[in-house]
Amino acid sequence: MNTAVDADYLVVGAGATGMAFVDALLDHADRDLRVALVDRRHGAGGHWLAAYPFVRLHQASAFYGVGGRLLGGGRLQRRGPEKGLQERADQPTICAYYAELLEERRAAGQVEFHGGCDYLGDGSFRSHLTGETFEVGPRCRIVDARYLAPDIPAEMPRRFAVEPGARVIPVNDLVRVEDAPSQYVVVGSGKTATDAVVWLLGNGVDPDAICWIRPRDPWMLNRGLIQPDPAIFLGMAATLFEESAAAESLTDLFHRLEEADIMHRIDRSVEPTMARAPTLGAWELDLLRMVENVVRLGHIRSAGRGRIDLVGGTIRVADDALVVDCAAEGLKMPPLIPVWQPEVITPQPIRAGFPCFGAALTGYVEATRFDAAADDRGDAEKNRVCAPSPYANTMADWARMNVVGTRNAQAFGAEPDIKSWADGVALNPARIAPGTPSSPALDDALERLARATAPGLARLDELA
Numbered sequence: 001m002n003t004a005v006d007a008d009y010l011v012v013g014a015g016a017t018g019m020a021f022v023d024a025l026l027d028h029a030d031r032d033l034r035v036a037l038v039d040r041r042h043g044a045g046g047h048w049l050a051a052y053p054f055v056r057l058h059q060a061s062a063f064y065g066v067g068g069r070l071l072g073g074g075r076l077q078r079r080g081p082e083k084g085l086q087e088r089a090d091q092p093t094i095c096a097y098y099a100e101l102l103e104e105r106r107a108a109g110q111v112e113f114h115g116g117c118d119y120l121g122d123g124s125f126r127s128h129l130t131g132e133t134f135e136v137g138p139r140c141r142i143v144d145a146r147y148l149a150p151d152i153p154a155e156m157p158r159r160f161a162v163e164p165g166a167r168v169i170p171v172n173d174l175v176r177v178e179d180a181p182s183q184y185v186v187v188g189s190g191k192t193a194t195d196a197v198v199w200l201l202g203n204g205v206d207p208d209a210i211c212w213i214r215p216r217d218p219w220m221l222n223r224g225l226i227q228p229d230p231a232i233f234l235g236m237a238a239t240l241f242e243e244s245a246a247a248e249s250l251t252d253l254f255h256r257l258e259e260a261d262i263m264h265r266i267d268r269s270v271e272p273t274m275a276r277a278p279t280l281g282a283w284e285l286d287l288l289r290m291v292e293n294v295v296r297l298g299h300i301r302s303a304g305r306g307r308i309d310l311v312g313g314t315i316r317v318a319d320d321a322l323v324v325d326c327a328a329e330g331l332k333m334p335p336l337i338p339v340w341q342p343e344v345i346t347p348q349p350i351r352a353g354f355p356c357f358g359a360a361l362t363g364y365v366e367a368t369r370f371d372a373a374a375d376d377r378g379d380a381e382k383n384r385v386c387a388p389s390p391y392a393n394t395m396a397d398w399a400r401m402n403v404v405g406t407r408n409a410q411a412f413g414a415e416p417d418i419k420s421w422a423d424g425v426a427l428n429p430a431r432i433a434p435g436t437p438s439s440p441a442l443d444d445a446l447e448r449l450a451r452a453t454a455p456g457l458a459r460l461d462e463l464a
């Protein structure tokens with residue numbers, strides 16, 4: 001017998017997606033709503049609760065979190081190599097932010113949180129601790145806020161064999177190393193691997209003591225241009241469309257973006273094939289380039305003492321080498337599906353990237369286009385206004401993400417109330433906040449954007 005849960009919405013996943021959706025829904029609904037929030041983890045915050053301790057957001061805190069509360073207060077960094085750029089929250093700050101938001105919603109009686117519970121489907125879930133099963137009523141809307149939940153190395157089965165005598169740790173355990181191995185072998189091509197290399201170098205490890213197994217080389221965005229300042233962000237977008245319009249091929253486009261200082265690659269003699277495009281600081285790029293022992297022989301098959309077998313061959317490593325596993329799928333790329341379906345709402349990015357903005361926008365649209373009297377819940381209209389956009393893995397994906405995301409932004413931006421809401425939330429990187437003073441740089445960005453968007457978009461579509 002299931003315990004009945006009285007809720008208007010059952011949100012599965014209390015990570016960034018679920019929290020941004022719930023926050024916007026509750027803030028903008030014109031009626032009192034009850035939300036049941038379910039997560040198999042013990043609290044809110046999603047993958048950040050299990051992240052490696054030296055992780056930070058790769059982009060400004062202002063772009064992350066929920067629409068109703070600025071993460072980090074919009075402060076600039078006052079010291080260090082990113083002085084002058086917007087701050088980027090670390091793991092404890094992100095977890096504390098979500099814990100506080102959840103506590104406030106619970107105290108207000110708006111959210112009942114079921115931590116440590118597995119969603120079973122069909123509106124029911126089970127507690128890990130008690131085994132009790134719960135169920136919502138038939139009128140409750142289900143929100144799947146785990147559709148794009150990233151895989152992280154600490155929680156994934158190892159993807160390669162480990163032979164006796166080999167030393168392999170997940171990236172989370174790097175901070176617990178005590179015996180100063182003579183060599184670190186960092187495995188992975190994405191943000192986690194770059195974080196591990198930067199952290200090792202920042203803690204005095206000799207670059208020559210690092211072997212970096214990098215199956216693919218990544219393109220990464222210049223963090224200095226992905227900032228919550230419309231002159232900077234829109235100026236970058238304008239250049240992107242200008243260069244797209246002129247590009248002869250995808251490779252040519254990325255080279256042009258590199259010349260324009262928008263895209264970085266670690267090794268200028270290697271053509272990257274990966275474009276998930278997290279942001280990277282110039283100081284990090286300098287550090288990453290210090291590592292010369294880069295192995296490009298594909299994925300690892302097995303790690304043994306003094307030896308690593310890869311798809312493309314075998315390499316020798318030190319007998320005491322410590323292999324740091326940073327390889328996981330990270331961003332997921334399941335098929336795009338309509339956000340609103342009769343049985344489930346599935347938040348996904350809507351503009352290019354920026355998943356928290358997509359989830360908040362979905363919550364806002366759900367709250368404001370609800371007609372209790374109507375039999376249909378207006379889902380067709382909601383889907384027209386908010387179509388999903390994909391994440392990117394390859395360069396073609398990245399072009400497609402920008403095409404789809406820009407068209408979606410044009411669609412939701414044509415709705416006056418959404419435009420006004422989107423200009424008011426810091427999660428929206430392309431916003432011009434009310435009261436923003438005009439400046440020659442902003443005028444120039446807007447003028448170039450107006451000129452370049454249509455031809456740039458058309459060419460990007462061909463390239464994708």
Ligand SMILES: Cc1cc2nc3c(=O)[nH]c(=O)nc-3n(C[C@H](O)[C@H](O)[C@H](O)COP(=O)(O)OP(=O)(O)OC[C@H]3O[C@@H](n4cnc5c(N)ncnc54)[C@H](O)[C@@H]3O)c2cc1C
Nearest residue numbers: 013015016017039040046047057058059118119146149150
């Ligand atoms: C290291 C790292 C850094 C990142 N940095 C940034 C950044 O700076 N900016 C940015 O925009 N994006 C960043 N991302 C991308 C990130 O994927 C998204 O930003 C976002 O945090 C994903 O949130 P989510 O809620 O979709 O997934 P999650 O945080 O994984 O939350 C999903 C939740 O669903 C729960 N769940 C899953 N299945 C079930 C089930 N059956 N029953 C109950 N609960 C379930 C999980 O326990 C989990 O807590 C980063 C990702 C990683 C891995």
